[in-house]
Amino acid sequence: MDQTKKAAEATAAAPAERLDSPLRTEGELALRFIGAGSAFSKKFYQNNLLVAKGEDHVLVDCGTRTPEALALLGLTVMDVRNYLITHSHADHIGGLEEVMLQNRYVARRKPNIVITEKLRDVIWSMSLRGGAAYNERHDGKPLDFLDFWIPNYPKRRRGEDRELSVATVGGIEIILFRTMHIPDSAAGWRDSFPSYGLVLDRRVLFTSDSRYDPAMVAAMEAAFKLEAIFHDCQLFKGGVHAALEELAALPASTKAKTRLMHYGDKIDDFRPRIAELGFAGVAEQGETYRFR
Numbered sequence: 001m002d003q004t005k006k007a008a009e010a011t012a013a014a015p016a017e018r019l020d021s022p023l024r025t026e027g028e029l030a031l032r033f034i035g036a037g038s039a040f041s042k043k044f045y046q047n048n049l050l051v052a053k054g055e056d057h058v059l060v061d062c063g064t065r066t067p068e069a070l071a072l073l074g075l076t077v078m079d080v081r082n083y084l085i086t087h088s089h090a091d092h093i094g095g096l097e098e099v100m101l102q103n104r105y106v107a108r109r110k111p112n113i114v115i116t117e118k119l120r121d122v123i124w125s126m127s128l129r130g131g132a133a134y135n136e137r138h139d140g141k142p143l144d145f146l147d148f149w150i151p152n153y154p155k156r157r158r159g160e161d162r163e164l165s166v167a168t169v170g171g172i173e174i175i176l177f178r179t180m181h182i183p184d185s186a187a188g189w190r191d192s193f194p195s196y197g198l199v200l201d202r203r204v205l206f207t208s209d210s211r212y213d214p215a216m217v218a219a220m221e222a223a224f225k226l227e228a229i230f231h232d233c234q235l236f237k238g239g240v241h242a243a244l245e246e247l248a249a250l251p252a253s254t255k256a257k258t259r260l261m262h263y264g265d266k267i268d269d270f271r272p273r274i275a276e277l278g279f280a281g282v283a284e285q286g287e288t289y290r291f292r
């Protein structure tokens with residue numbers, strides 16, 4: 001039985017009080033899909049992942065609909081103390097204005113954010129500044145990124161491909177690496193706009209949004225003993241996401257540990273095909289995958 005199946009069963013059997021504490025675990029690494037849907041899904045929340053291990057937690061991405069998804073778990077954006085952002089699309093950062101304003105003006109504290117300096121500049125100057133910077137003026141100046149956040153900048157591993165860098169959030173180790181997401185014409189990660197995939201505790205690959213890039217998956221499998229892979233999956237071909245029929249070409253051993261995420265509203269129509277292709281399944285929204 002694969003790890004993710006085992007984990008799903010463990011979740012089903014878990015006592016209710018465990019499910020009431022999505023920000024902590026008994027020590028195992030737990031991945032809870034707050035959402036598993038595409039940017040424009042109306043049936044699912046966007047692709048956002050709450051990672052917890054012992055007393056530590058980090059929310060990977062915070063899309064437009066994430067505050068609403070957190071509310072279903074009895075959480076507000078102020079309960080989440082650690083954020084991590086993979087790239088600048090609104091289904092991954094659209095909830096951050098609420099995070100910033102609620103923390104500054106209600107909780108009166110700053111949350112932590114794992115973010116590369118490159119991506120910090122992109123999301124602050126191109127996306128977040130208009131809604132956050134001008135609510136106050138100090139010495140004639142608007143607010144800055146550091147007025148809202150305590151940054152946790154990943155440390156670059158020199159000489160490593162894909163600008164690989166490492167951050168820790170308590171006992172959770174997160175490796176970030178550049179992916180090939182946008183634009184659709186980019187030949188590889190080097191000429192793509194900054195977007196990052198993750199390896200959690202050297203055990204789990206989370207691609208975040210990525211086009212079909214089998215070299216990336218192979219490189220991560222060669223570098224780490226991956227127990228599970230969560231891969232971006234679009235139900236049709238074209239654009240800036242990996243299509244199901246492209247992912248079909250991954251090696252059988254890779255597919256067997258891969259669950260698909262970031263899918264559209266018609267996912268149920270594709271479940272038989274996903275099983276036929278030999279994937280572990282889809283990342284189920286609301287499900288927790290545990291690694292002991």
Ligand SMILES: [Zn+2]
Pocket residue numbers: 038039047089091092209262
């Ligand atoms: Zn997305």
Ligand SMILES: [Zn+2]
Pocket residue numbers: 087089181209
């Ligand atoms: Zn995206």
